[in-house]
Amino acid sequence: MAIILSNEYVATDIYHMKVAYTGNVAPGQFFMVRTWLKEPLLSRPLSVFNYNEDVIEFLYQKVGEGTRLLKNAKAGERIELQGPYGQGFPITRSNYVAVGGGIGIAPLYFACKRIKDKYPRKHLTVYLGFSDQPYMVEAFEKIADDVHVDVGGRITDLVQVSKDDVVITCGPEIMMAALCRQIPEENTVYVSLEEHMACGVGACLGCSREGAQGKNVRICKDGPVFNREVIYR
Amino acid sequence: MAIILSNEYVATDIYHMKVAYTGNVAPGQFFMVRTWLKEPLLSRPLSVFNYNEDVIEFLYQKVGEGTRLLKNAKAGERIELQGPYGQGFPITRSNYVAVGGGIGIAPLYFACKRIKDKYPRKHLTVYLGFSDQPYMVEAFEKIADDVHVDVGGRITDLVQVSKDDVVITCGPEIMMAALCRQIPEENTVYVSLEEHMACGVGACLGCSREGAQGKNVRICKDGPVFNREVIYR
Amino acid sequence: MSNPLATTFAGIPFKNPVTTASGTFGFGDEYANFYDLTELGGLCTKGLTLEPRLGNKGQRLYETPSGLINSIGLENPGIDHFVERIWPHLKTLPSVTIANVSGSDENSYLEALRRLNAIDVPLIELNISCPNVKAGGMAYGTSPDSAANLTAKAVAVSRHPIMVKLTPNVSDIVSIAKACEEAGAVGLSLINTIQAMAVDVHQKKIVFDNIYAGLSGPAVFPIALRMVHQVCKAVDIPVMGVGGIATWEDALAMMMVGATCIQVGVMNFIDPYRPIKIIEGLKNYCEEEGLKSIEEIRGILL
Amino acid sequence: MSNPLATTFAGIPFKNPVTTASGTFGFGDEYANFYDLTELGGLCTKGLTLEPRLGNKGQRLYETPSGLINSIGLENPGIDHFVERIWPHLKTLPSVTIANVSGSDENSYLEALRRLNAIDVPLIELNISCPNVKAGGMAYGTSPDSAANLTAKAVAVSRHPIMVKLTPNVSDIVSIAKACEEAGAVGLSLINTIQAMAVDVHQKKIVFDNIYAGLSGPAVFPIALRMVHQVCKAVDIPVMGVGGIATWEDALAMMMVGATCIQVGVMNFIDPYRPIKIIEGLKNYCEEEGLKSIEEIRGILL
Ligand SMILES: Cc1cc2nc3c(=O)[nH]c(=O)nc-3n(C[C@H](O)[C@H](O)[C@H](O)COP(=O)(O)OP(=O)(O)OC[C@H]3O[C@@H](n4cnc5c(N)ncnc54)[C@H](O)[C@@H]3O)c2cc1C
Ligand SMILES: Cc1cc2nc3c(=O)[nH]c(=O)nc-3n(C[C@H](O)[C@H](O)[C@H](O)COP(=O)(O)OP(=O)(O)OC[C@H]3O[C@@H](n4cnc5c(N)ncnc54)[C@H](O)[C@@H]3O)c2cc1C
Ligand SMILES: Cc1cc2nc3c(=O)[nH]c(=O)nc-3n(C[C@H](O)[C@H](O)[C@H](O)COP(=O)(O)O)c2cc1C
Ligand SMILES: Cc1cc2nc3c(=O)[nH]c(=O)nc-3n(C[C@H](O)[C@H](O)[C@H](O)COP(=O)(O)O)c2cc1C
Numbered sequence A, B: 001m002a003i004i005l006s007n008e009y010v011a012t013d014i015y016h017m018k019v020a021y022t023g024n025v026a027p028g029q030f031f032m033v034r035t036w037l038k039e040p041l042l043s044r045p046l047s048v049f050n051y052n053e054d055v056i057e058f059l060y061q062k063v064g065e066g067t068r069l070l071k072n073a074k075a076g077e078r079i080e081l082q083g084p085y086g087q088g089f090p091i092t093r094s095n096y097v098a099v100g101g102g103i104g105i106a107p108l109y110f111a112c113k114r115i116k117d118k119y120p121r122k123h124l125t126v127y128l129g130f131s132d133q134p135y136m137v138e139a140f141e142k143i144a145d146d147v148h149v150d151v152g153g154r155i156t157d158l159v160q161v162s163k164d165d166v167v168i169t170c171g172p173e174i175m176m177a178a179l180c181r182q183i184p185e186e187n188t189v190y191v192s193l194e195e196h197m198a199c200g201v202g203a204c205l206g207c208s209r210e211g212a213q214g215k216n217v218r219i220c221k222d223g224p225v226f227n228r229e230v231i232y233r
Numbered sequence C, D: 001m002s003n004p005l006a007t008t009f010a011g012i013p014f015k016n017p018v019t020t021a022s023g024t025f026g027f028g029d030e031y032a033n034f035y036d037l038t039e040l041g042g043l044c045t046k047g048l049t050l051e052p053r054l055g056n057k058g059q060r061l062y063e064t065p066s067g068l069i070n071s072i073g074l075e076n077p078g079i080d081h082f083v084e085r086i087w088p089h090l091k092t093l094p095s096v097t098i099a100n101v102s103g104s105d106e107n108s109y110l111e112a113l114r115r116l117n118a119i120d121v122p123l124i125e126l127n128i129s130c131p132n133v134k135a136g137g138m139a140y141g142t143s144p145d146s147a148a149n150l151t152a153k154a155v156a157v158s159r160h161p162i163m164v165k166l167t168p169n170v171s172d173i174v175s176i177a178k179a180c181e182e183a184g185a186v187g188l189s190l191i192n193t194i195q196a197m198a199v200d201v202h203q204k205k206i207v208f209d210n211i212y213a214g215l216s217g218p219a220v221f222p223i224a225l226r227m228v229h230q231v232c233k234a235v236d237i238p239v240m241g242v243g244g245i246a247t248w249e250d251a252l253a254m255m256m257v258g259a260t261c262i263q264v265g266v267m268n269f270i271d272p273y274r275p276i277k278i279i280e281g282l283k284n285y286c287e288e289e290g291l292k293s294i295e296e297i298r299g300i301l302l
């Protein structure tokens, strides 16, 4: 049980929650989260938007019952966090390009921060695509070298990568698949995937899907971040 | 949807809630109450402990999940009230004796108040029995002519009635049945009964039980307050 | 504009497909305090038997996760009381009143149906699926032969159309549905409650005097939906979908898998206005989707 | 003091009656990060088949009121992989490992069992009740004859004791339980998931590629409890109670109606520590009630 420190409106249906939490957390990892007792039955997976000084942050979109209950939770109330779970974004000494679509920007922020913390001299370009309203853009502007924003169009049309750039991306799968097609094979691309999850730890096989090598991968345990080669042919 | 004005601890597991509400309410009636959305499925029946100036009050005991959620509700939060339902205590120009056991004192307080409001010159004696801790005794002392309290014994041993006294009672059924046996047939006795309820309005027949005349009565709709003749042979 | 929710079930016009389930709505009076009953498509009466019944003794209700177990045991005033005292009022309602009929043996079923011939009830729901009575009830509903046999006799005896209410406590609901169809049922309703049990571990006792009782409520919706889909694929007569319907989306799901009407049961208890809210929801849906008639989505997922 | 939770199931000692249900616990590794698996009475492996399987395509999970529908479809690495790669680790656990075995036809069941003869797995759970595969699975579990037939052959082929896992999707679970008992099963486990369905009304589509899938979780507990009671009254072999168990009270209720062990399924997902909490709860109960052994309450409500 953790305590909610704040839970604020960011943009239409987008909220930003801070929770008191101490532990090791890697960018791209997620927690199974619940503020309710019994209904709905399952906890909800949420990526880590940021973590430092014993505060974990989530950026989330209200889409259904679970996220509606989340947004109604108030500072001081309790939240159950299970995790952190899953494999995050590998961070190496490289130039990075981060491409986020909609609420998919959530795990990228923490990844970008860690990249710049670890390798401040390396170049970091961020592309953020939104269907109608941009949010959290300034936060990215504070840490990245370049931030490109698109609203209502296709963010992938803007993306340019150089040789040796490592690309990290999270957003609608159709966006990530398109991105992977347009980025040269030589570049390493890490995609962060979503699936319906029950356990979050690799036990139920609910989030399992066929990967590129004909073998199944579990999004929760083998991912949610994968080298694109594991997923797309 | 009504708004909770206050919700306070009274004694071990006993709470007192005030809710903004306007309407016609008779003593002995109850509401189907819930502060939660889906789980538990059913609303909970609670008698009216008091009502005036657009404030309805409940006195309740935490016994399970529903009442635990109730006690956790805070001032300013919403509560769903369906009702008032059922038949209350008839109030006539008579001397009254009220006999309450444990949390069964809840509907009696409102009844006693109405009795004294309507017929201030009539005599009202109150017997309150508790298994270990007394509560709300002073509240009764403010309105009744005599208040007798027993803790840990049998309240029915204290009760004395005169000819023409009308008796009203609520508490464990074993207490009410004993009381009815000891009170002369000539006295009118009104008992307030409990049963598991789903609808509260007489539709599901979940609270139906056999009455004294071999016909079934629905506690929620035909009661919860009955002339003892309808219930006990 | 015409009413997009207007529905025909076995030739009977319903102003909308939303009805209230037997045993959860009394004979309507209790809910008449909340809204005008004529807003409903129809209502099913409490299960009627030839003789009046007091129902089961002991605790009758038990709450479970998203469900309710009941052991009412067909408490009802008997068919004659219904015909003489209740029907005269019900018949004035423009909603379709559906008389739910049970019995303890073939004769009591058939005699009850005969007495209903005296009144103009538009539709009968033959309950061969009540898990809460010792004799009759579910026993008829668990084999195709016994279901068909009773249905055929009921159809022969009654001058009213017969809809058969099926029990979910079977391996193969489709075979029973088909048997009833062949025996002359004009429609089917499903599901009745699922046989279940509750234990009070602290008191070390079984909650219900009858040991087993019937589970319903939102918990059973996914099972009911599956069975309605299976049955609608297999029969040509119309089906009323019942079981755990809580929202207009649930009602719509039932219709998408083929139900012509739906019945709201336990959710009446939680919110007396729920059937009305479901009607509103369906109405808005038709508007937003530009449907002239709700029929346009019926069975699209078959 | 001796361990009040020590239990014997078909002659096999369990340190406590709490095990984890097949398909909800992988092969244990995932939960080994939370607690020492040796605290469990036992664990059932994911359903194993002769050949490796990728499982079903499309969405595999859908949440319902107090329940979860799954359409995993027996994704598993195959029996040889289990024997060679997984068993060497599992066998070092002092908890009882129960190998859950499925097949698409008789031969594939029996060949899988033959290969398990190579290892010393203490107990096999013969899954004749999976609603999520097209061939085999539940088909064997819905008639007494086919259940008995497969069980008898399994018993003949396997050198390990066979517990049969029953499906709730039947009219008469008792007849199937008895048939399995007569065919030589040493025990029974029930229930597997209940066949159910989900519809996405907004997208106008059926959620699962396979159309139907299996419901479990707290919603089904009252149904599972009823069936365990029915079966325990009718058979002499021990029973593992499964289905919606969320608390130690649920576990206790299962044992009061006759279950020897219990299995925790979906609740592992909601709270990885749940089986351990259930063990603690049962331990405290024994202390408070002054029970020397949990056996003292077993079957008191039969
Ligand atoms: C690894 C991972 C990380 C995520 N991180 C974030 C994040 O940081 N911020 C954010 O806003 N969202 C994130 N999501 C999506 C988020 O989990 C869903 O939006 C959320 O579960 C919806 O729950 P709901 O009850 O509001 O919606 P409902 O639609 O009512 O949920 C019904 C069921 O579907 C599941 N579900 C619905 N949408 C999704 C989805 N897109 N992915 C997986 N399951 C879904 C729910 O968990 C639930 O079991 C993440 C998903 C995954 C898998
Ligand atoms: C007409 C009426 C008036 C009541 N007035 C009051 C009151 O003023 N103050 C008060 O403290 N209590 C009152 N009760 C009892 C109160 O309704 C129960 O204590 C409450 O429902 C328990 O809910 P729970 O979830 O906490 O307990 P749980 O035991 O978890 O409840 C499980 C189920 O059993 C039902 N239930 C449990 N105990 C009772 C009971 N004694 N009577 C009826 N149903 C029960 C619940 O409603 C629920 O459906 C009244 C009951 C009735 C019938
Ligand atoms: C309290 C109660 C009483 C019921 N009585 C009857 C009955 O008399 N006849 C009948 O056919 N079904 C009866 N049912 C079953 C319902 O009509 C319905 O089939 C079932 O509850 C499933 O729907 P639901 O989940 O919406 O409640 C009863 C159900 C409940 C909860
Ligand atoms: C995701 C999931 C996968 C399952 N896989 C199997 C399986 O492979 N073999 C099997 O016999 N049962 C399987 N089951 C059924 C469970 O073992 C158990 O019988 C059922 O879920 C009821 O218990 P519960 O309500 O506690 O989950 C599975 C259940 C779930 C939820």
Ligand code: FES
Residues within 6 Å of the ligand: A196, A197, A198, A199, A200, A201, A202, A203, A204, A205, A206, A207, A208, A218, A219, A220, A221
């Ligand atoms: S969510 Fe259970 S395996 Fe991934």
Ligand code: FES
Residues within 6 Å of the ligand: B196, B197, B198, B199, B200, B201, B202, B203, B204, B205, B206, B207, B208, B218, B219, B220, B221
């Ligand atoms: S609670 Fe439904 S009839 Fe009384």
